[in-house]
Amino acid sequence: MATVRFYRGELLLGVTEVNPEIPLIELAEAIGVDIPRNCTSGNCGTCMCRLKSGEVILPEILPAGIDEDYIEDGAILTCIGFAKDSVDIDLIPPL
Numbered sequence: 873m874a875t876v877r878f879y880r881g882e883l884l885l886g887v888t889e890v891n892p893e894i895p896l897i898e899l900a901e902a903i904g905v906d907i908p909r910n911c912t913s914g915n916c917g918t919c920m921c922r923l924k925s926g927e928v929i930l931p932e933i934l935p936a937g938i939d940e941d942y943i944e945d946g947a948i949l950t951c952i953g954f955a956k957d958s959v960d961i962d963l964i965p966p967l
């Protein structure tokens with residue numbers, strides 16, 4: 873089973889099954905992992921987390937809340953990010 877694992881640093885907070893139709897922030901919420909949010913449209917950056925491993929699909933045209941430099945540092949936006957296969961997400965953003 874492909875899984876999404878949510879961490880805070882090294883602490884595992886929760887595990888759920890991958891669902892490529894549902895943004896990561898919603899998958900987290902469904903298992904009681906609370907990721908701060910505001911716009912839920914990729915513009916504010918509040919839901920930014922760090923990708924520890926795997927691949928997260930973001931929109932081709934990046935919204936205001938993230939840019940290529942952030943992505944190079946491992947950042948993802950969980951409100952507009954989707955996982956197609958197993959990923960590990962750290963709630964502490966790379967900033």
Ligand code: FES
Pocket residue numbers: 908909910911912913914915916917918919920937949950951952
């Ligand atoms: S909640 Fe604003 S960018 Fe995700």
